[in-house]
Amino acid sequence: MEKLVESLSSNQKRNQALLHPFEGNEALLELTKGRLGNEEPCHVKGAQGEEYVILPKHLLLGLVNLLQKGREERVKLNLERDILQQMPIDFEDVWEVALQEIHRENANPSYVDTKRLIKEIKRRHPNLFFQLGDLFGRAKEEMLD
Incomplete structure (x- = not known):
């Protein structure tokens, strides 16, 4: 994957080609430098100067997988931050409930609205979180005593 990133960001493109329009939907791909290989992209320039990149399938899938992992x-x-903002009594308990909710809803983990999820968990399971109103009420009562 490192080679792919290097090749895409480098000015020195080892594999280059020109795309010549042909009849109808056909076009001719002329390799001008390097070759179509299994490990590196091929940079293609179209007739109007537009640029394309041809990637081997396994590199494209690896790139998509890397993006998916980053998103997750x-x-x-975000889930960790949103749990902590709601002041959990036990972070791990809330974390597990959140993961179970994501799994139960068959939600794609990379597209979960974590703020909404944690607020919903807090609404349904208030015992998992500190209740500031209760804490302040008790503190006020103790001060008055």
């Missing part, structure tokens, strides 16, 4: 990691970080 971002959701986990």
Whole structure:
């Protein structure tokens, strides 16, 4: 994957081609440098100067997988932040309930609205969170005594 990123961001493109329009929907791909290979992209320039990249399928799938993992990691970080903002009594308990909810809803983990999810969990399971109103009420009562 590192080679792919390097090749896409580098000015030195090892595999290059020109795309020549042909009849109808057909076009001719002329390799001008390098070759079509299994490990590197091929940079293609169209007749009007537009640029394309041809990727081997396994590289494209690897790139998509990497993006998906990054998105899921971002959701986990957002979930952690949103749980902590709601002041859980036991973070791990709320985390497990949240993961079960995501799994139960068959939601794509990378597209979960974590704020909504945690607010819903807090509404349905208030015992998992500190209730600030109760804490302030008790503190006020203790001050008055």
